[in-house]
Structures are given as C-alpha cells and as structure tokens.
Amino acid sequence: MNILEDLRQRGLVHQTTDDEGLAKHLQENIVTLYCGFDPTADSLHIGHLLPAMMLKRFQRAGHRPIALIGGGTGMIGDPSGRSTERSLNTLEVVQGFSESIKEQLAGILDFDKGENAAVARNNYEWLSQMTVIDFLRDVGKHFGINYMLSKDSVESRLENGISFTEFSYMILQSVDFMNLYEKENCTLQIGGSDQWGNITAGMELIRRTKSVAESEAKAFGLTVPLITKADGTKFGKTAGGAVWLDPEKTSPYEFYQFWINTDDRDVIKFIKFFTFLEMDEISSLEQELEAAPEKRVPHTRLAEEMTKLVHGEEALKQAQKITEALFSGELQDLNGAEIEQGFKDVPSVHFAKEEISLIDLLVEAKISPSKRQAREDIQNGAVYINGDRNQDLKHVVGAGDRIDDKFTIIRRGKKKYFLIRFE
Known part of the structure; x- marks a missing residue:
C-alpha cells in the first residue's frame, strides 16, 4: 500500500492540490516535503501532533521531511483560525521558543536516517535577510489584493479587522515554500485544513517565479482534517488547559490520562490518526470496543502508543505505575517524582x-x-x-x-x- 492510500484509509487526507499528480510524484521519487511550526510558545501541544505525525508517516514511507520552524513568521502571526490579532513576541523570546520546538520535533522525527533523514530549518534565516524593497518588488507583485482577500484566513477576519502585518503572513509563508523548493528540492507542503490558502499561495508563487505552466509545476499541497471531538469540545484542551508535549508543563502521567479518557466515540478515529498500528489491528480493537467497552482496551493502547512516542518507554512505565497505584489505592510503592505527577492537581x-x-x-x-x-x-x-x-x-x-x-x-x-x- 502506498502512502496516500494509507492516509486515505485513516481519514487523514482533507484536500490535495492534484490527486493523480501527487500519487505519481510520490511513487516515482523520494519526495522532500515540509510542514511549518510557528513558535508561539515554548512547547508544542497535542494540536501540533497530527502534522508532526504526518511528517513521520512520510519519512517511514521513504520520503524526506523538513520540519520548518517559523522563527520569522512566528514574529508576524498567522491569522488562520483566529478572530483576533496575535500578541507579538520579541526576537529573543521567539528564538528561545524555536530551539525548544526543534528539540521536541527531534524526539518524534528521525534526524539520523540516511538519505531521508529529517532536517530542521528556520525561516528566520531567509526572511530576516529580505529587505522591504525585495519583499515588495520580487514577491508582493505576484499577489493580487483580490486573490488574497478571497482566502478564508483573510476573509474571515475582515469584519473584525486585520492588520497589514497579519495580512502579509500568507506572502511570507509563500516565500518559505519557494525557498525550500529552490534550495531543498522540496515539492510538497502539508498542514492543517486551515493552511490551505497559505499552501496554495506558495504554489502560485513558485509557478509565477519559475515561469512554468501550472500543469508542469512540480509543487503540491496536502492538508489534514480539523480534529473534532464527538462531544463538541475542542481537541487538546482539558480543565487544566492545553495538553503540552513538554513534560514539565504536562506530565507524562497527565498526558497518558488524556488519551485514556478519550471518548468511546473518538478512540478508534484517534488510533487511526495518531498511531502506526496496522489497519487490521485497529479493526480488532474496534471489535473489542463493541464487545466490551467497559474494558477500554483501545483507550489503553492509544495511551500507551502516544506516551511512548512523545515521552519514551520509561515515562510510559511510570505513568502506568501511577495509574495502577491510584486505581488500587496502594500508594506505598510510589516515589517522590511519581507522587509529584500523580497528585499534581490535588490540594x-x-x-x-x-x-x-x-x-x-x-x-x-x-x-x-x-x-x-x-x-x-x-x-x-x-x-x-x-x-x-x-x-x-x-x-x-x-x-x-x-x-x-x-x-x-x-x-x-x-x-x-x-x-x-x-x-
């Protein structure tokens, strides 16, 4: 099974710019692809996990992923999915956030795997070198105002107002795609469904600056669906706030519990989205859920896979030990570090x-x-x-x-x- 077929079986393809062309391109080449992560905090949260896992899926299929840290775009702010303007951070803060995010992505992607080893890039490297005149003459002239206004990320903000700063975000992200296309032979950008407008804008810039017909351009886009929960609440949020990948912000035990507590109606979907379990095994877990939902077998498997992926085998064992101790009431075997995790939210x-x-x-x-x-x-x-x-x-x-x-x-x-x- 090729990578696109697997993604479709899992429900992970929301849109592609050219189904047949992309399928052929992936079949015939080791494709370099990228996904961007803007450093708006000192840690990624589980809302970032799906695009990171997508990069990992492509890498496992033999392709070469680029994790693009938005050290430049992160200073501007993406209007996508927001109704208000972002607060702007200083260069020093953004650079600190960028390093933290790079380290977290290194724990998910393989940066030492031969010809398709993942690489990290930071768009501050090229965006910070671009003058205002370069930006307007070499890039801005390729974007019509009407074209930009028609994008969902901009159109949805017009009523409440959008600054020229955030209005320009689409152009800056397009520069990223063009730069990676030229220097890394990167031909595919992936992202969440809210990134469709930014992705297609980047493809348009490549087409215009390379002076090639649209049918000949070797640049593609793919988006994953927005993750929704059956109960209508926002994915990745708990009573305590966001679920972070940083163990200091969300402990491995809390992380494990988040997945354990997945709604029965969502658990199989999340296993398809976030784990690398084969579809046959997922079908078996679905049957177990139907036969004995009270045993929560799929929930446990999901929690195990995700905690091991993000925090490692030892952290998983620790989370399981805390869970068992709290369930049984036998707390004597817990050590101080485990008590800190398991009783973080008690008085x-x-x-x-x-x-x-x-x-x-x-x-x-x-x-x-x-x-x-x-x-x-x-x-x-x-x-x-x-x-x-x-x-x-x-x-x-x-x-x-x-x-x-x-x-x-x-x-x-x-x-x-x-x-x-x-x-």
Missing part, C-alpha cells in the same frame, strides 16, 4: 518536617473541619495514610509516614486526596 499543604498528631494534621490541613470531626473520621475508618486505613486516634505522623522524606498522602473518604509536603 496540597506545606508542613515543617517534624512529628505531628494525625488529628492536628487533619485540622491544620483543613482535611477535617474540627478535632471532633477528625476523631470521628479516624474512628469511622475514613482516613488513609499513603493508601493504608488508619483508625489510631493517638497516631503521630512522622518520618515513617513520609515518602522520600517529602510527602504524605492523606485520603478522606473514597476519593478526597490531600498531599502533605514536608519541608
């Missing part, structure tokens, strides 16, 4: 590293509202220390109750967890 209280009676701790940490209630909670078996029920009214919380000499986990009732941090 936490700081105490001095000294002995304190359990009753006083419950009151001072506001776990129980009064000493009388604390005594009742303990006597009724509602208080657990590090997963173990404790009904000793005279118990003193000391070094033996501290995990890694830092943490004590108190549970009151079935689900109310509290993290005591000793300093």
Whole structure:
C-alpha cells in the first residue's frame, strides 16, 4: 500500500492540490516535503501532533521531511483560525521558543536516517535577510489584493479587522515554500485544513517565479482534517488547559490520562490518526470496543502508543505505575517524582518536617473541619495514610509516614486526596 492510500484509509487526507499528480510524484521519487511550526510558545501541544505525525508517516514511507520552524513568521502571526490579532513576541523570546520546538520535533522525527533523514530549518534565516524593497518588488507583485482577500484566513477576519502585518503572513509563508523548493528540492507542503490558502499561495508563487505552466509545476499541497471531538469540545484542551508535549508543563502521567479518557466515540478515529498500528489491528480493537467497552482496551493502547512516542518507554512505565497505584489505592510503592505527577492537581499543604498528631494534621490541613470531626473520621475508618486505613486516634505522623522524606498522602473518604509536603 502506498502512502496516500494509507492516509486515505485513516481519514487523514482533507484536500490535495492534484490527486493523480501527487500519487505519481510520490511513487516515482523520494519526495522532500515540509510542514511549518510557528513558535508561539515554548512547547508544542497535542494540536501540533497530527502534522508532526504526518511528517513521520512520510519519512517511514521513504520520503524526506523538513520540519520548518517559523522563527520569522512566528514574529508576524498567522491569522488562520483566529478572530483576533496575535500578541507579538520579541526576537529573543521567539528564538528561545524555536530551539525548544526543534528539540521536541527531534524526539518524534528521525534526524539520523540516511538519505531521508529529517532536517530542521528556520525561516528566520531567509526572511530576516529580505529587505522591504525585495519583499515588495520580487514577491508582493505576484499577489493580487483580490486573490488574497478571497482566502478564508483573510476573509474571515475582515469584519473584525486585520492588520497589514497579519495580512502579509500568507506572502511570507509563500516565500518559505519557494525557498525550500529552490534550495531543498522540496515539492510538497502539508498542514492543517486551515493552511490551505497559505499552501496554495506558495504554489502560485513558485509557478509565477519559475515561469512554468501550472500543469508542469512540480509543487503540491496536502492538508489534514480539523480534529473534532464527538462531544463538541475542542481537541487538546482539558480543565487544566492545553495538553503540552513538554513534560514539565504536562506530565507524562497527565498526558497518558488524556488519551485514556478519550471518548468511546473518538478512540478508534484517534488510533487511526495518531498511531502506526496496522489497519487490521485497529479493526480488532474496534471489535473489542463493541464487545466490551467497559474494558477500554483501545483507550489503553492509544495511551500507551502516544506516551511512548512523545515521552519514551520509561515515562510510559511510570505513568502506568501511577495509574495502577491510584486505581488500587496502594500508594506505598510510589516515589517522590511519581507522587509529584500523580497528585499534581490535588490540594496540597506545606508542613515543617517534624512529628505531628494525625488529628492536628487533619485540622491544620483543613482535611477535617474540627478535632471532633477528625476523631470521628479516624474512628469511622475514613482516613488513609499513603493508601493504608488508619483508625489510631493517638497516631503521630512522622518520618515513617513520609515518602522520600517529602510527602504524605492523606485520603478522606473514597476519593478526597490531600498531599502533605514536608519541608
């Protein structure tokens, strides 16, 4: 099966500029393709995963991917998919973001794989060298205002207003395609469905500057569909905000839990989109979902594949260990780092590293509202220390109750967890 057939089976092709031409081009050549990632933050989030995975799919099929970091365009701001103007960052900030994103992409793509090794490029290299006169004379003259106004990314912003800065973004991205076409023999640009206008504008610039007929131009575009969730909420968002690829911003455990909690109606689609599982195995997982949805077998497989891809095997094992400990209530085997991940969002209280009676701790940490209630909670078996029920009214919380000499986990009732941090 060729790469395009596989992508179509997975539902990953939204639009192409020339189906037959692209299929032939991919069949006959080792194709260099690119996708852009603008550094608008110091980390990618899972909304960026699909285009990154697309580059990886093409690389696995023998083609050569370019991860284009938008160090230049990131200073301008893409109007696509937005109703308001972006805030502009300084050069220093954007360059810092660019380096972080490059490192994350290096964890997904193979930058050491012979003739089709992935490469990273930064469009600041060429855009920063272009003068205003060069921009207007050599590039701007090829773009009619009516042509630009007809693009969805611009048209959707006209009512609320769009600055000349963001209006020019399409032209700058076109320069990227033209530059990579000339210097890297890059003939395919991929991106999200909101990038269609920018991609076709780049192809038009190549056609005009190369003085070739449209039918002879060896430049193509392909977009992936917008990811939608069955419940209508935005993909990649949780109550805590975006799901980041940086483990410091979203821990591997939280990342794992995001995928585990995928809606039953979305899980097979996401497995097709994000994993490299063969279609036969995906069909088997779909059958398991229909036969025993409560077992959540596809959800677990999706979480395993994605956590291993982004964070590695050890981080996956750690996420699984935390998940199992929280499910069983047996917390004694967790270490300090695992507690930091698993209990990141539970209420936490700081105490001095000294002995304190359990009753006083419950009151001072506001776990129980009064000493009388604390005594009742303990006597009724509602208080657990590090997963173990404790009904000793005279118990003193000391070094033996501290995990890694830092943490004590108190549970009151079935689900109310509290993290005591000793300093």
